[in-house]
Amino acid sequence: MTDFSKDVKIFKALCDEKRLAILEHLKGGEKCACVLIECMDMGQSALSYHMKILCESGIVTGRQEGKWTHYSLNQKGSEYAAKRLLELTTPDIQA
Template identity: 50%
Template sequence: MDEKRIAAIFKAFCNENRIRIIKLLRSGEKCACKLLEEINVTQPTLSHYMKILCDSEIVVGRKEGKWTHYSISEKGVEQAKECLRQLTTLDVESENKSCCEK
């Protein structure tokens, strides 16, 4: 996974309101109108948050009439877990070498 994709995934978790949205979506799909009520932000602000969440692929949107319904993407969650695992798994080969070895 390239650095740009990794940054997009973790950007989703770098804002308290986006985390609140993710928590709200754990109970199932929610309409943007319901999210607006729950997190008490303006519609443009919610749109900005949802773009970041959808760009991360942690959340997916589905249009229905004038509203979009959002839900957590299992595939996106698995990608985020795998990304974190890869980033935090020690590279034993590199770990055993001294930085001063020639």
């Protein structure tokens, strides 16, 4: 039986409007959590919750700088997520 645990994390990250909006912001490049808090109009704890899910999926990475975390899209994680979606939704062709 296939282990879908990694897939579950990816699709959980993509099934929330706020997380999709965060991804949209990160398309423009790395953002400090302080910037995301302001542009997303949410509190630090709410942003932290969403960023934890995005980072666990592998689609986003974070790096600490002082007291703030800076987030960016992870190209390998994004490519893997796109690949899995395609694999899971492409019908098997029986010869």
